[in-house]
Amino acid sequence: MNKYLLMGMVVLLTACSPEVASNKMETITDNDTKPEVELVEPLESSLLLEWHSDNMNRGNHDYEILAHPRLVVDPDDREIKRGDVIFFKSPDFTIESNPHFNMPENYISRVVGLPGEIVEIKDGQVFIDDKKLDTFYSKLLWAGMNEKEFHVKRANRGDDEATKKYFATTMEPVKVEENTIFVLSDNGARGVDSRDFGVLPMNSVEGKILGYLKTDSKSTVKTRNIIDKSFVLKNAKIGLTQEKVEMIFGQVFVSGFEGNIETWMYDNVKNNYNYEQTVETVAFKEIKDENVKSQLFINFNDGKAIMYSYFYKGDDGKVWMYELNPDKTITEIAVSK
Known part of the structure; x- marks a missing residue:
């Protein structure tokens, strides 16, 4: 009896040891940013943006003018937080695999990495300072679908090499320098972002997207087309x-x-x-x-x-x-x- 009691105590102590406990992955969460895009009234200085790209589509043609009202952009809000969707001037860069790619003059993406942080992507999962980012935008999805869901819904493309490569995206650690941010498209398979052009200078940000314009709004705010x-x-x-x-x-x-x-x-x-x-x-x-x-x-x-x-x-x-x-x-x- 004493022999088995002693073995049980050893197992219990081992399970509670710091070395074993350290194997649990630390996480960074974002409980403030909501997946839903709100309906908002524009401010006097707001811009109304008509967005045609599906780079932010999470399965409901999110942010697209063909399915939703115009986007309300606050050009005066410069307090950038993780999770914010921003409107910015596109950086000048080229994609080696597509030298004829022509990016629009302005673009929208979501802020993932902040100044001073190190961003890394492992098998499609975003990590911040070696901590797993745990939120709805922390993993590379295709129109809101993970690889298994994509394979079921689009069986004809489930075995496509490009698709597999996208879901298994790995990116070496990137240091987010001061006065820069790291951005990702929610629908990364259909957009470009910091994986392609690197960190984004803060002075490229032209506004923060507050939400969709309320359809009953009497606003005469000027529409901003790209x-x-x-x-x-x-x-x-x-x-x-x-x-x-x-x-x-x-x-x-x-x-x-x-x-x-x-x-x-x-x-x-x-x-x-x-x-x-x-x-x-x-x-x-x-x-x-x-x-x-x-x-x-x-x-x-x-x-x-x-x-x-x-x-x-x-x-x-x-x-x-x-x-x-x-x-x-x-x-x-x-x-x-």
């Missing part, structure tokens, strides 16, 4: 109706007529910058100074698009015009010194 050159190249088509143009490019706030030609003007400004908006002139100086990132003029005749003129700052510092003409030919020239 209209850059790649978006124009993809979506500008001769013959689109005004209704279709509005669906693609968003609500227009500046328009005018000259004879039978109606012109709509869209712009992309920095930090809600205000300037004299007209459909007759192009703000060359503002584009050069990067207060206005781009302007797009769409001409209509009988309610159908007949010309697109997109103005932007080139790498040479000049203002350039990309134009899709009525005969579907393309002109691209520098229009300023």
Whole structure:
């Protein structure tokens, strides 16, 4: 009897020893950030963003304008926390496996790593300072599905090598330097993030996404479309109706007529910058100074698009015009010194 009692005590003491207890993985949790995107009223300074990418889709086309109201962005909130979804200026980088990749001028992603931390990914799981991140955005998913769920729902792609590689993503430790953050897309298989371009400078952040715009909101806050050159190249088509143009490019706030030609003007400004908006002139100086990132003029005749003129700052510092003409030919020239 004493022999068995002694063995039991040894087992109990071993189980309670610090060496054994240390095998339990430490975790970092985020109980404040909720998976659901709230409906919110915009602030006076808010931007309304129409987001078309599925890089944040967790299974309900989350953040996408085709399935939800516009996104409310607070450009003044700079208190970045883990779990925040931010709107930022895209960094300049290339993807070796896809040298022709053209990232939009602005993007959205979720903050995962904060200044001073070390971020690592092991088999699709995010770790912060060697501690397992335990929250709804801490593991690489595909539209909200883990590898097993993906295999069941999309059996025809379950054995795809690229799919397997994604779910088993491993990334060496990355130090998040001061004044930078590490961001990930919730639907990482369909987006780019710090796995591709590294840590993101804090000064690239242009606002924090608060939620979806309440559909009954009476707000007259200006809609912010991500209209850059790649978006124009993809979506500008001769013959689109005004209704279709509005669906693609968003609500227009500046328009005018000259004879039978109606012109709509869209712009992309920095930090809600205000300037004299007209459909007759192009703000060359503002584009050069990067207060206005781009302007797009769409001409209509009988309610159908007949010309697109997109103005932007080139790498040479000049203002350039990309134009899709009525005969579907393309002109691209520098229009300023």
